[in-house]
Amino acid sequence: MKIVFLDIDGVLNSDRSFVAMAGKDLGREGDGYITRITVTTIDPIAVGILNKILHQCDAHFVLSSSHRMNFDRGDDEAAIPEMKEYLARLGIDVSRCLGRTPILHTSRGSEIAIWLENNKFNYVVDSLVILDDHADMLPEQQENFVRTNPTIGL
DSSP: OEEEEEOOBTTTBOHHHHHHHTTOOOOOTTOOHHHHHHHHHBOHHHHHHHHHHHHHTTEEEEEOSGGGGGGOOSOHHHHHHHHHHHHHHTTOOGGGEEEEOOOOSSOHHHHHHHHHHHTTTTOOOSEEEEEESSOOOOGGGGGGEEEOOTTTOO
């Protein structure tokens, strides 16, 4: 299985998309604050690129973004449907979503390593890529790390 560890800020939105989308109201009645803000700043081109990568590479993704913390209910099973609904609102193909990395308040790289360890019997990982604008990855993850420029995103 091919897995993408996905950040949102600086990858699917950027300084450029914040400026381009400023003032547009793409939210809907009942959307929470985080969804409203993200939907109005998300770069639809970056989302399209992500979805194309997922489909053309037959890959799945794990949310490693700090956005996953918006769905911390103490029970991962209860949080996943709400998280997927949020990601779908952003235009991401949630049929490719495997879940999220654990919330440990440590480096992203450590959280990714722990997710891989915890899921080694659930998924046979053939290859992986980490899409993120922050560089807090472990040394052994560097060859799989694609650091985006937060000014332009993916």
